[in-house]
């Protein structure tokens with residue numbers, strides 16, 4: 604089996620590295636750059652290079668390049684800890700959803716603004732009482748003339764406080780079986796009736812929110828795809844959401860710093876430390892192959908499903924083990940000896956340790972992904 608990329612892809616990788624070496628000044632690296640590294644300015648620089656919507660048709664601002672090219676790009680951005688959060692959801696998920704199900708008007712109006720890095724999205728899926736079991740959602744959209752009136756509550760909505768649009772799911776038929784009465788909408792976050800309240804996570808960061816909708820008017824032209832078919836549309840979007848390299852490299856910059864620290868300060872001569880670092884490197888390599896497999900399937904016109912679940916499940920658990928390894932290698936030094944060389948990493952180590960439980964929850968919990976692997980991958984049925 605040949606895992607090598609093409610000469611053009613390696614050249615592209617180098618071009619990205621050169622760009623990042625110029626752009627990423629000291630201190631701008633961040634763990635979880637796709638979640639908390641919010642910079643519209645940086646996203647617009649990527650947009651100017653054509654690096655948002657890389658696989659999309661040229662007529663909507665894309666470059667018509669392959670999913671493997673996109674993976675090379677996202678891999679380099681995340682390895683460097685670049686601040687890519689402002690365009691991440693639009694590029695990864697909302698754009699592909701509009702390409703698959705959106706009207707011509709929706710595509711023409713929204714997609715070029717995504718590829719320019721102009722617009723920020725939030726995803727209004729989860730609700731109190733509807734997380735893993737998303738089809739239990741209760742936010743409702745009722746038809747009133749040429750519009751829908753939308754009321755309900757979303758929770759854990761990342762970026763809602765800065766987003767221009769919400770990509771949202773709501774119930775449009777209360778009498779249908781729960782998977783059959785759901786539709787998708789794109790909603791301007793400046794519409795009257797929307798209230799965003801911050802939720803601060805355990806690290807002290809504010810990136811997600813509660814969002815309340817009180818009779819919000821949504822013109823019918825912003826219904827995405829077919830009314831009441833939203834559930835089937837969401838399923839393929841979740842595969843995009845789950846299978847990117849952001850599920851492996853969220854805390855990679857800190858891992859790399861830890862390896863460097865271990866080498867510079869003699870820790871890596873200790874066989875136990877060597878063993879831990881080698882184990883991490885092996886797991887990172889395995890995770891990378893799982894994610895490259897998904898991109899390869901997409902590049903060949905196939906829809907990854909249990910493969911995406913496998914990649915997310917394995918890779919986010921690797922991210923958690925990285926957080927633990929980094930903390931066990933540097934934690935005591937950093938906490939006990941504030942003047943020690945490890946102290947410069949202390950804040951990042953503590954933050955990563957605290958944030959790590961989120962990796963296996965956001966975008967679908969590992970339990971739910973194991974169900975998908977069992978049912979769709981192995982063909983098992985619940986007894």
Ligand SMILES: Cc1cc2nc3c(=O)[nH]c(=O)nc-3n(C[C@H](O)[C@H](O)[C@H](O)COP(=O)(O)OP(=O)(O)OC[C@H]3O[C@@H](n4cnc5c(N)ncnc54)[C@H](O)[C@@H]3O)c2cc1C
Pocket residue numbers: 725726727728729730732733734735736758759760761762811961964965966967968969970971974
């Ligand atoms: C950092 C972060 C960012 C997020 N951002 C967003 C966002 O932008 N937009 C958005 O809509 N949502 C967002 N979420 C929400 C996320 O999608 C949900 O938290 C997730 O789907 C789980 O839902 P829940 O929290 O309601 O847990 P529950 O579904 O209540 O699950 C509780 C526990 O039960 C287990 N469980 C549930 N069902 C099953 C089952 N069938 N089989 C086995 N075990 C099961 C779960 O694995 C879990 O351990 C975010 C979450 C986090 C942590």
